[in-house]
Every structure is written in structure tokens, then in C-alpha cells.
Amino acid sequence: MKLFVCQQHLKQRHIGLKKLLLPLKSIILSIFLIFITISFLNPAGAADTKEKLSEIQKKIQSTMQKVKESRKKEKSVLERMGDIDRSIKKKEQELKAYDKRMSRTQTKIKKLSEEIRRLNTKLGSRQGHLKERLRALYKQQYGGYALLLISATDYQELIKKSKYISMIAYYDNRIINKYSLDIKEINSKKRELESLGEKLRANKEVTKKMQKSLRTDRIKKDKL
Template sequence: MRHKKKAIIILLTVFFFSFIPCPLPFAPCPFANAADPSKELSVIEKNLKKRKQQVQETIRQEKSVLSDLEKININIRQKQKELKDYENRITKTRLQISTLEEEIAELAGKMEQRRQVMREHLRTLYKQQYGGKALVLITAGDYQELLKKSRYMSLLSHQDKKSIDTFIGEINGMNAKKKDLEVLRTNLDISRANVQKKRNELHAELAGKDKLLASVRSRRSSYESMVKELEESSVRLREMIQRLEKEKPAKLLDGKGFRALKGRLDWPIDGEVAVAFGKYYDPQYNIPVFKNGIEIRADHGEEPKAVSDGSVVYADWFKGYGLLLIINHGSGYHTLYGHLSEIFSKPGDIIEKGAIVGKTGESGLLNVPTLYFEIRYRGKPVDPMGWLKKQTKKNNR
């Protein structure tokens, strides 16, 4: 009985598998077409490696956005300096051309006068000599008069020779000045071409900065990375100020010191506040951002002034702040002037209230001319609006 059941099970199994389709005589059946686990693992590993590379590339692109901006700002400042140099050359060349043209005109006037005098002399000489040598003898009343007229003729010829030599020298001088003028005009054309070239390069750098900033804002992760870098820069700045305070304590101000000036400080530059002090949320990503100072609108090349007496402790590029000047006012107070295109002081210089500290530029994130202004007490930022005089309509642009 047991053998009979076993035989039935075997027959049923053979019967079942005989109906599984195999479309072609030599085609593998479905069970033979199962994926190779080792191949699947290889594909997964390749995809994983590709993803890792993409992540690393994204991190590399987003890494140190401020460093990229700083490089662009340095290039922009260099192009602005070169442009200014060429513009100064043009101004100098134009002045030289104007002076040379005046000299040529004056020399031409003198040459014309000398030409008229020589013409009269030659006419006199022609009448008296080529009109006949006997004319001198005939008109001479006696020997003494003849001798006198002969000497006059000799003197006249000598004077004419000197005039001719002088005239030739003036002609040579005129030709030399005209050549100099031509060289100056050629140099002027070259300088104009260089100015246009530098302007185009400057516009390209500014466009590149706009593109980078737009790219940063279009990707939340990049924007968050930039905000984080700004916060880290602020911390490094605070640590640097505290270190400088310990290394070189500034001489305290006379009287009540900087603290007594609260609410009475002159503005470093006239202009509207483009970005205020404090915490705000980015309208695009709703990311919290804290501004340690204020951005004041300005025209490029304006000259901000020191708000109070003090000594310069820093004057150089600082990541996130562009070209930065820091003034120590004593008692733990510092003022910071950022996004400058030029700085007129160096560390150790004594600065008086109202002294020009530099020129404004476009090294900030707004990519328009602004002055970034901070006040710090013992390294920590405080709201400048509580220290500056109340703005009037005259201050606003």
C-alpha cells in the first residue's frame, strides 16, 4: 500500500511539470532564467559608487561658497584698480597732449613772426645787392659813408644767417613736437582700448558673481552652507578681536570713553540701511539668519569716515567681510568697516574721528556698492542703530 501511494505521488509530480511551457526546444525554462546574485550585487555596488561620487561632487561644489566669492571679489578689486590706472593714464596723456598742442601753436606763431621779419630783410638785401653793387657806391656821398653802408650790408647778411639758423632750429623743434604728439595720441588710443577691455572684464566678473549668488540661492543646501560659513566667519572674527584686545590693549579714550557716545555717533556714510541688524528669516527658504551689523547703501568709491577716535588693529581681506578695516576705540569697543574696495590705513595707525578710512566697493553678498558697518563690545556684535545718530531725510538716498 505504501509503495502504491509513493508511485501515485511521483506520477502526479511528473504530470504537473510536464505542462510548464518552454517556448522553444532549446530555450531555457523560467527556472533556468533566474538572475545571478553575484551580478546583481555588482550592479548595486556600481550604482552605490556612482551615487557616492555624485554626493562628493555636490559637496565639493557647495564647499566654501564664501571662498569662491572672495576670489571673485579679489578679481573685481584688481580689475577696478587696473581700470583706474588706465583712466589716470588717459587723463595724464590728455593733459600732455593739450600742453604740447599749446606749445606747437605758440611756436608756430613765433615762426610766422620770424618769417615776416626774414622776408623784409631779404627784400632789403635783394634791393641793395641784386639791384646793383653800384647802387651802394653811387648813393655814397664820400668814403666814410661808403664804408658805413658796406658795414651795414655785412651786418645785415650776418643777422639773416642767424635768423635762418634759428628758423631751421624752430622747424626741427616743431617736427619733434609733432612726433611726440603723434606718440601721445597713439598711447591715448591704446589706453582707451585697455579701458574698454578692463570694463568688459569687470562686467564679466560681476556677472560671474551674480551667477554664483543665484546658484547659491537656487539650492537650499548651498544657501544653508553659505549661512553656516558666515556664522563661522563671525565667530572667527570675534575670537580674533578678543585676541588682539589681549595682545595690544588700546589706550583708553579721554573722558567717558566710547560708551558715552552711544546714540550720538555720526554715520560712517550717508545712505539708507539696506539690511538691518539682527535675526530674520530668508523669504525663499525660511532659514534663520543673524546679521551682526548693517549694510548701508552707497555709490562705488564713496569714502566712509571713522565714527570716533581709535587705532587700526586690522586692515585686510577677511572671509565673509571682503576688504575689512577694524578700529579699536578702547574699553573693549571696536567698529568694523567691511566690503571696501580700498583701505587708506594700516594696523597701528591712529585714526581721528571723521578721518576717511577707505572707499566703498561691491565685495558683499548684495553685489551692489554698500558699506558693511559693525560695532562690537568685547568681540560680540551690538546693534549699531542704538549708537548712531537718528537718521534724517538728508541721510536717505
């Protein structure tokens, strides 16, 4: 499409040059006719012929100068069009790259948001278990465990009950540790989510500026 536009532009320029060259051909033909006519019909009018030839020569030089300037202008316009086309192509490629980055970032944000939601659900469940255990411990105030140990009738039973109490304490400790780890993981993912959000906003801002610059280049090209 771009090549077609350039070809059309060149065609129009070429037609313009032809229009400039038409008067030049006409002038050259006039010189030839005047010279032939005067030479055969009026040999004494050589002075007038020189004057007319001088005028015609000036017209030729003027026309040639216009042709030269037109070609120079055409070359300049084509060079500028080439520069703008390259600039447009580069910016279009950069925009595509930014679009891909933003798409990947949005996918990560969606995935991360889902992970945070899942972790919050799990955290809520752990929090419920932990509250129940804390209420039970508060009611017992560890006295229940002491009574359990005292109620042992022999050494073997005391060992079993001690192990049972240790298992309960270990279980409680695991719940607390997992709860703490869940909180840390959620906070970490929230920070990551915030960072991705900032990155996405920055990419959108850059994209807006590039789109504006691209529109400016296209307007410049249309004005040439």
C-alpha cells in the same frame, strides 16, 4: 559691502543646512521612540524593528550624504566667490592706474598743442620778416651794397659801411637760422603729439577690454 554680501550668503547656506538637518533629528527621534515602544510593548517584534531600523539608518546615511555634499558645494562656491572678488579688485586697481595714465597723457597733449600753436604764431611772424628781407635782397640783387661801398669817400667810411653791411647780413642770417629752428621744433613737437595720441588710443582700448572683463566677472559672481 562685499563682506556683508558674503555674510548674507553664508547665512542663507547655513539655513539650508539646518533644513537638511531637521529631517535627521526627526529620524533619530523616531528611532528612539520605535525602539522604546517595541521593547516594552512587543518584545517579539524584534525582526520588524531591525527592518525599520535598517530603513531609518539608510535615511540617516542619505541625509548625512546630502549635508556633506551641500557643505562641499558651499565651500566650492565660497572659494569661487573669493577668486572672483580678488580678480575684480585687481582689475579695478588696474583701471584706476590706466585712468591716471590717460589723464596725464591728455594733460601733456593739451600742453603740447598749446606750445605748437605758440610756435606757429612765432613762425608766422618770422616768416613775414624773412619774406620782406628776401624781397628787398631780390630788388637790390646785392648791387645796392656794392654802390654803398663805392660811395665811401675815405678808408674809415669804407670800414664803417663794410661793418654795416656785415651786420645786415648777420641779422638776415639769424632770421633764417631762427626760422629753421622753429620749423624743426614744431615738427619735433608734432611727432611727440602724434606719439602721445597713439599712446592714449592704446590705453583707451586696453581700458575698454578691462571694463568688459570686469563686467563679466561681476555677472559670474551674481550667478553664484
